[in-house]
Amino acid sequence: MGTLLRKSVFNIIMLVIGLLMVIPFIFMISASLKAPADVFVNPMQIIPEHIYTLNYETIFHHKYYFHWYWNSISTVVLTVVFRGLLVTMAAYAFARLTFPGKNILFLFLISAMMIPSDTTIVAKFMLYKYLGLINTHWVIILPAAFDVFFIFLLRQFFMGIPKDLTESALIDGASHYGIYFKIILPLAVPALITMGLFTFIWTWNDFISPFIFINDINKQLVTVGLEYFQLEAGKNYALQMAGACLIVLVPITIFAALQKYFVQGIAMSGIKG
Amino acid sequence: MKSNGKTDRPSILARVLQIGYREKGAAFVFVIPFMIGFLIFNIIPMVYSVVISLMDYNSFKPMNMIKFIGFDNYTRLFHDPIALNAFGKSFLYALFYVPGLIILSFLLAILLNRTFALRGITRTFILMPYVANVVAVSIVWSILLDPFGGPVNQIIAKFGIEPPLWLSGVKTALPTIAGINIWQSLAFQTIVFLAAIQGVNKDLYEAADIDGASRWKRLWSITLPVISPTTFFLVITSIISSFQNYASVRMLTNGGPGTSSRVISLNIYEEAFTLNHYSYASAQAMILFAIVLVITIIQWKGQKRWVHY
Amino acid sequence: MGLKKKRQAFVVMLVSMMLMTACGNTASTQSDQKEAPDKGTEKERVVTVYEDAKRAESDEVKKELADFTKETGIKVELNIVPGDGVEVYKKIDIDMISGEKTDVIRLSNPILIDKYGSNGWLYPLDELMKKENYDSAKVFGKYLPKFADNKTYVLPDQAGKWAVYYNKKIFDDAGVAYPSGDWTWDDYIATAKKLTKADKGIYGSYMLDYDNYMYMLARQYDVNGYKEDGTSNYDDPAFKKALQFFGDLGNVEKIQPSWLEFKSKKLSWDGFMSGNYGMHFIGTWYTNQFKDKKTYPRDWKVGITQIPVPADGKGNNNFGIVAGYGVNKNAAHPEEAYTYIKWMAENSYKYGGNLPARVDLNDDDIKQLFKKTSDELSGEITVEDLDKALISNDLGFVDEKITGAGSTEYSNIILQESELYLVGQKSLDDTVASIKKRADQAIKDAGGK
Numbered sequence A: 001m002g003t004l005l006r007k008s009v010f011n012i013i014m015l016v017i018g019l020l021m022v023i024p025f026i027f028m029i030s031a032s033l034k035a036p037a038d039v040f041v042n043p044m045q046i047i048p049e050h051i052y053t054l055n056y057e058t059i060f061h062h063k064y065y066f067h068w069y070w071n072s073i074s075t076v077v078l079t080v081v082f083r084g085l086l087v088t089m090a091a092y093a094f095a096r097l098t099f100p101g102k103n104i105l106f107l108f109l110i111s112a113m114m115i116p117s118d119t120t121i122v123a124k125f126m127l128y129k130y131l132g133l134i135n136t137h138w139v140i141i142l143p144a145a146f147d148v149f150f151i152f153l154l155r156q157f158f159m160g161i162p163k164d165l166t167e168s169a170l171i172d173g174a175s176h177y178g179i180y181f182k183i184i185l186p187l188a189v190p191a192l193i194t195m196g197l198f199t200f201i202w203t204w205n206d207f208i209s210p211f212i213f214i215n216d217i218n219k220q221l222v223t224v225g226l227e228y229f230q231l232e233a234g235k236n237y238a239l240q241m242a243g244a245c246l247i248v249l250v251p252i253t254i255f256a257a258l259q260k261y262f263v264q265g266i267a268m269s270g271i272k273g
Numbered sequence B: 001m002k003s004n005g006k007t008d009r010p011s012i013l014a015r016v017l018q019i020g021y022r023e024k025g026a027a028f029v030f031v032i033p034f035m036i037g038f039l040i041f042n043i044i045p046m047v048y049s050v051v052i053s054l055m056d057y058n059s060f061k062p063m064n065m066i067k068f069i070g071f072d073n074y075t076r077l078f079h080d081p082i083a084l085n086a087f088g089k090s091f092l093y094a095l096f097y098v099p100g101l102i103i104l105s106f107l108l109a110i111l112l113n114r115t116f117a118l119r120g121i122t123r124t125f126i127l128m129p130y131v132a133n134v135v136a137v138s139i140v141w142s143i144l145l146d147p148f149g150g151p152v153n154q155i156i157a158k159f160g161i162e163p164p165l166w167l168s169g170v171k172t173a174l175p176t177i178a179g180i181n182i183w184q185s186l187a188f189q190t191i192v193f194l195a196a197i198q199g200v201n202k203d204l205y206e207a208a209d210i211d212g213a214s215r216w217k218r219l220w221s222i223t224l225p226v227i228s229p230t231t232f233f234l235v236i237t238s239i240i241s242s243f244q245n246y247a248s249v250r251m252l253t254n255g256g257p258g259t260s261s262r263v264i265s266l267n268i269y270e271e272a273f274t275l276n277h278y279s280y281a282s283a284q285a286m287i288l289f290a291i292v293l294v295i296t297i298i299q300w301k302g303q304k305r306w307v308h309y
Numbered sequence C: 001m002g003l004k005k006k007r008q009a010f011v012v013m014l015v016s017m018m019l020m021t022a023c024g025n026t027a028s029t030q031s032d033q034k035e036a037p038d039k040g041t042e043k044e045r046v047v048t049v050y051e052d053a054k055r056a057e058s059d060e061v062k063k064e065l066a067d068f069t070k071e072t073g074i075k076v077e078l079n080i081v082p083g084d085g086v087e088v089y090k091k092i093d094i095d096m097i098s099g100e101k102t103d104v105i106r107l108s109n110p111i112l113i114d115k116y117g118s119n120g121w122l123y124p125l126d127e128l129m130k131k132e133n134y135d136s137a138k139v140f141g142k143y144l145p146k147f148a149d150n151k152t153y154v155l156p157d158q159a160g161k162w163a164v165y166y167n168k169k170i171f172d173d174a175g176v177a178y179p180s181g182d183w184t185w186d187d188y189i190a191t192a193k194k195l196t197k198a199d200k201g202i203y204g205s206y207m208l209d210y211d212n213y214m215y216m217l218a219r220q221y222d223v224n225g226y227k228e229d230g231t232s233n234y235d236d237p238a239f240k241k242a243l244q245f246f247g248d249l250g251n252v253e254k255i256q257p258s259w260l261e262f263k264s265k266k267l268s269w270d271g272f273m274s275g276n277y278g279m280h281f282i283g284t285w286y287t288n289q290f291k292d293k294k295t296y297p298r299d300w301k302v303g304i305t306q307i308p309v310p311a312d313g314k315g316n317n318n319f320g321i322v323a324g325y326g327v328n329k330n331a332a333h334p335e336e337a338y339t340y341i342k343w344m345a346e347n348s349y350k351y352g353g354n355l356p357a358r359v360d361l362n363d364d365d366i367k368q369l370f371k372k373t374s375d376e377l378s379g380e381i382t383v384e385d386l387d388k389a390l391i392s393n394d395l396g397f398v399d400e401k402i403t404g405a406g407s408t409e410y411s412n413i414i415l416q417e418s419e420l421y422l423v424g425q426k427s428l429d430d431t432v433a434s435i436k437k438r439a440d441q442a443i444k445d446a447g448g449k
Helices: A002-032 A054-060 A065-096 A102-113 A117-131 A138-145 A148-159 A163-171 A176-187 A189-205 A208-213 A222-232 A237-269 B009-019 B023-053 B072-077 B081-113 B119-131 B134-144 B151-158 B173-198 B202-210 B215-226 B228-242 B246-252 B264-273 B278-305 C003-040 C053-057 C059-072 C085-097 C110-118 C126-131 C136-143 C168-174 C185-195 C216-220 C237-251 C259-264 C284-291 C334-347 C363-376 C383-390 C407-422 C428-445
Strands: C045-052 C074-081 C104-107 C154-159 C162-167 C203-206 C277-283 C302-305 C317-320 C322-327 C396-399
Touching (some): A002 B081, A065 A102, A065 A148, A065 A237, A102 A148, A102 B023, A117 C085, A138 B023, A148 B228, A189 A222, B081 B264, B081 B278, B173 B246, B215 B228, B246 B264, C059 C334, C074 C085, C104 C110, C104 C334, C162 C383, C216 C317, C277 C284, C363 C383
Parallel strands (some): C045 C074
Antiparallel strands (some): C104 C322
């Protein structure tokens, strides 16, 4: 009886924590269904008096919104693919192979992670212009592909995979490519999903890069699109919230679908002991 | 490094494949593609920024009128109260953000590790802030924390407490931003902690149970040491990310009121893009980089004391 | 899937990675080629123009551009920049530095005109004007922006003034007579007090967070932001008085949202359109908002009257700013761009409802403009209202902003420091003193004295 009571108290606590985390989203949805002028009037009123769908209609009839949406999806998917390949290769080398200068090179990489990315933006702009990347989606994809953060993360995961697994494969005559593709990558699938997911979210929500590096309105990505809404109708928060709700929809769906898999998965592959 | 550029095509392929059997060679093949891109997209802009920081590119003028002036931009920094204040604010921010984030995400991970009803949906809820767009998040929080009749302060006022000004208060703005950012980035840290906790060998706990260890004792003497590499990773990355908070600060307070939440990342961005002080902004960025580098090296050296691989 | 196949894929990937570095040059030549045909072909003349997202979508600008193309045969391609107000110039700045070729830049205030013109980013128009004997001095007179090298870089398209717009419904509900012009700030405050109904969320007055609100009273007295020797004049008591005056409107008189409320509620530049405010003190560019019933549906009528003046009779001035167009120094089509900015400078007042920056227009032209505005507002504001508020009154005219060396920074410093005073974190004397001190440094750094 006592444990049952404790268990249900615990359940309630967890549910409350969960709800606290989503309250802002509830407000977001609520605001998106209100008339623009009512957003700040009574924010406590979660369910609007009149459901106001014009915000969503405006978006559905918008010239560019779904165009931006598609741009974002294709850019993000390519980023995930490129980053997945490049980062796992390098992380494998840093985690499992010995080569001269490894530690210095690695320290060099993580120290570069500390460069606040906004601060080199003038230099980047000139460089990308020279490379002919400006105003293409590659200007988002390529720089994002060479990401140090996940080398750091995956290196930690790869280091956790037992040495004897790979050593016996080497004795059996496998090359390091074979080990990478046949042993490491399959074991790292959950870690890869994690990386893919976070890459997806970060690229999806990035504002500054598309804002600075992409000029054409029909090549723009969806986050900067939110800014366009803001300007088209003054500071129309209700419309922006409707736009934001639709933007969050894709990552949340993917997140919800994959979360169980990758939370358990990281543990399986990463730090198995 | 050795190069095989002069040989014929098929033999390059063969060699590359052959290299895969040697550890050093394979490492070279694995690391080189990344390093090339890394040089282009990270190091060249960085070096270029260093060059800019040594020039007098502090007004909106064409490139051909720009001269080298050495370290003037760096010395100027030490006489600039706004920039110094901004560095101070960034440290203060890190003091709120990093411990708050690490402690809360660890606690949350421990709670999530247990089984309970609706675990899946609760977990999804907790992870949701992470996917939200920063523009949307800041608008929602501005509504919630509105000192003039916002929902949060309405509730606080019911308890007879003087409600804080949150983002509009000189003393509260920075901690409030830190709180909102913790709320938003909690998911990532929690997942990584959760993974680490789930990876702790069950035998260790069983052995402790036989010894009759309490739950706290188990947490303290088994879980924490075993997951210390993960903690180390999270501490380092969250310190680094605490200095890169431009977007959220910009959207929430834009450094205000006055300069009370003007952190260094915002200051650098404003110097460069509002005032066209490209060189001076680059110099500030380099100083910031140096500071973060030193902090990280200190941590790296100090990890032996508490990180157990 | 054999290991061999994967190996091959891997190698292909690797090689393509190597090639990518070499690809850079090819890609950039391709983009150059793309721009080349515009120059060579005579058939279709094109001009490329920066516009912000809000303006690009507005009906006036669309109509304006269509008419321009109809008259001149030059096609307009917009380079739309996201961002609010001066935000867009952050991006245009970077574009300039990297040699972007977009032809025309709209410069929406004198600080920007000075920044682009004085730093060599604009194309001098003198030769093009000489070629067709265009006398810009005769057309634009005192509104033509001047530069140190005596060249013409910018043609002005508007010389806005300030006015008070009021919500007739709120006046009627409170039983207060409409303002009839010729009034002092004391009258303004008294009127606003009668209109303010805190319990219904109605304020009698509305003002924004622009820098010039912080010192509007000083400008009305025509006190300069710079001293003779080039240093900041913010230690002049007029600036202290002006800041205190502005702060009191929200904090003491409580006739408008205090700074704290404005910022934490994120009230916006178009807040007056919500119908919760009695009067709005703002520039005449704001007239456009009342025409736009699609974005701002409203059940109230708007009125306009002249700006209040200080009671001592020493500051009987209205103020305003000049905005205009410049041609990018690296413009791909300078001649088309010149045609464009000339056309805009001469005609854009017919579309936007702003006051023109032309001195060659006669009273009838202005009356016609007012007539059109009045018609578009279905007579809510009459020609006489506009004339009385903006022209036929005994007010002088001064510049709205502080312009000179380091003015962008000066403006930022004023906003940052004043904010601390407005939220009660810094005393008035300390605030003004630190504005003076920091502005002096900024002016020195900018190459002033």
